[in-house]
Amino acid sequence: MFDLTGKVAIVTGGSRGIGRAASEALAAQGAHVIVNYVRGEAEARAVVDAITARGGKAEALGFDVADLPATEAAIAEAAKRLGRLDILVANAGIAIDGLLLRIKEEDLDRLFAVNVKGSIASARAATKVMMRARTGRIVFLSSVVAEMGNVGQAAYAATKAALLGVTKSLAREYAGRGITVNAVAPGFIDTDMTTTISAEMKEGLTKMVPLGRTGRAEEVAAAIAFLCSDEASYVTGETLRVNGGMYV
C-alpha cells in the first residue's frame, strides 16, 4: 500500500488494541517500529515477535507517557540510536468514565496526565528530531466523543477534544518544517478499552452506527498508516474520522 522502507516510527501504547494494529500496519509498510509499552512488556514483545516473524523490523521500549521527562528522554535516546525518527503515533490513552457529579479530581488529573500531557510530551520529543530532518508525521488518537460528546464521558471527551486543538496548533506551528500533524478520531472500536461496556450498552451504541457494527483496530490502523505515508504529504491539521458514520 504505502512504502515506509527505511523510516523509523514510534507508537506509544503499541502493545495492544489500536496501538498494536498501528505498529503492525506501519511495520508491514517497511518502517522500523518502536513499540512502546508501560506495563505490558510481554504483550509488546509478542507484537515485536509477530512483526519480525513476517520479516519486519520492530523493538519494544518501556516508558510511561505520564512521566514527561522519562518520555522525552526515551524518545530522544531511541531517535539518536536509530539515527532518525520519521513517525510518531501518540496512541497511549486511558478511559475513566463517570457522570459529572461522580468525577473525582484524581481521575481528572490522571486522564489529562496520560491523554493530553503524555501526547504533548511525546510530540515535543519527536518534533525536536523531525525539525532537524525537516520532515515528519505525527498522528494523535482523538475520539468520536471529542466532537459528539457522550453521557458519562465529560472528562475523557475533554482530553480527546484537547488533542484536536493540539493537532491544529502543531500543524500550523510545524508546517514550515515539513512536519504534518493530524488526528484520527475512532468511533466504537473493539479493544480492551471497550470490553467493560455492557452488552446492552453495546447494542445501543451499535444502533447509532450507520454501518451497523463496531469497528476493528485494523480499520483505525489503516487510517493511521495513510496519514503517516508520503501520499498524505498535503494533509495536515485534519481529523480523520473512523467511526462507521456514527458522527459525520
Ligand code: NAD
Ligand atoms: P487499549 O486500552 O487497548 O490500549 C491503550 C494502550 O495505551 C495500552 O497499550 C496501554 O498500555 C497504553 N497506555 C495507557 N497508559 C499509558 C501510559 N501512561 N504510558 C504508556 N502507554 C500507556 O485501548 P485502545 O482502544 O487500543 O485505545 C488506543 C487509543 O485510541 C487511546 O488513546 C484511546 O483513547 C483511543 N480511542 C479508542 C476507542 C475505542 O473504541 N477503542 C475509541 C476512540 C479513541
